[in-house]
Amino acid sequence: MARAAGNKDRPYQLVIFGASGFTGQFVVEEVSRVADGGDFRGQALRWAVAGRSREKLQDVLDWAAERLAKPQLKSIDILICDVNDAPSLAEMCKKASVVLDCVGPYRFFGEAVVKACVENGAHFVDISGEPQFLESMYLKYDSQAADKGVYIVGSSGFDSIPADMGVLFTRNSIQGTLTAVESFLSFKSGPEGTCIHDGTWQSAIHGVADQGNLRKLRKQLAFKPLPVVGKKLKRRGAVFYSNEVKEYSIPFMGADAAVVKRTQRYLHENLQETPVQYGAYVSVGGITSVITLMFAGFLFLLFTKFSFGRNLLIRYPKLFSFGYFSKEGPTPKQMAESSFTMTFFGEGYSQDQDPQQGKPNIKICTQVSGPEAAYVATPIGMVQAGVTILKEPDALPKRGGVYTPGAAFSKTKFIDRLNKAGIHFNVISKTEI
Known part of the structure; x- marks a missing residue:
């Protein structure tokens, strides 16, 4: 058309x-x-x-x-x-x-x-x-x-251009066939820290609360599993120490993995390109950050199960997110001093190597970096x-x-x-x- x-x-x-x-x-x-x-x-x-x-x-x-x-x-x-x-x-x-x-x-x-x-x-x-x-x-x-x-x-936006285009950039930067890639997201902020407007917080609350309907939707879509080319990418745990970035990391809870998978499905089914396996993670720092995050995550998941809890989360974003989300959003100074880096670790096969035979023989590391993620x-x-x-x-x-x-x-x-x-x-x- x-x-x-x-x-x-x-x-x-x-x-x-x-x-x-x-x-x-x-x-x-x-x-x-x-x-x-x-x-x-x-x-x-x-x-x-x-x-x-x-x-x-x-x-x-x-x-x-x-x-x-x-x-x-x-x-x-x-x-x-x-x-x-x-x-x-x-x-x-x-x-x-x-x-x-x-x-x-x-x-x-x-x-x-x-x-x-x-x-x-x-x-x-x-x-x-x-x-x-x-x-x-x-x-x-x-x-x-x-x-x-x-x-x-x-x-x-930040969900999910760095991840989606980063995987394609990594694939295009390898002489051969990229078969698997993991990304590790990290944020930097200045002395005043960082903050996100509560509109994003509300989207997360409703999304977690409605996981059952997402599963039903995916059954309706009834996509066939994508073929696994090369070595199967292993899923990491809920919390793990990453030797790649030398920090504790957790799975990224945003839309990145789902968006990248849809892209890879389109490219495979319509352009006959090799699908890339993908895992999305975020670096959280040291053990103190892990404990704080686990406590906050437990509270968040517990409160999203009930309408009363969801209303409390929406009403008091700053309290329940330990200051990371607020109705006011970040200040200009916080935005000016913040940035993000997404690092991709990929593996694949050289042009003379059959991806269905043997182990991967190429490793590649790429980065997507930029200013404050949410509003720049x-x-x-x-x-x-x-x-x-x-x-x-x-x-x-x-x-x-x-x-x-x-x-x-x-x-x-x-x-x-x-x-x-x-x-x-x-x-x-x-x-x-």
């Missing part, structure tokens, strides 16, 4: 829906930066902000204008649109080539926007780290989006995903549909765009065994 007919000639190339939210305001900043350079230099990017309150949206534009010393931002167009008002969503989508949806939790507010985009021919990008939402959108809308030539690209790196990822859809339509999959970032962008210059924007991909070492 041809890509959304007439889409490129719409009044706005990008519309930021939920621009007055905590994350949305930083997406506004990032779109403004992109509009001045690279792909759009010499040709004005047509963009607008959308949401329920004209006053709040104008406040965000005024705030961004002051922070970036760009008074012209004050006159960016505003579209009034409510996630609970289907006609207003349809009107917004008719005017946009790509909608950047910043309104979460997506399990409650995402589907209405996806539906409106599919029905009205607008491409869609979100920053969801919620596997149930992401996979249910695939189940419900993939064939409709394909018929309309619309691209629905989920998980295009996430807007970079989201905006560059939107720009890639606009600028490289012929490099996208041949049919529209519901995609992961790796599936949508594996043949594009997306990683190059991320490198230039501040999320860096590097090969650390590569050795033959």
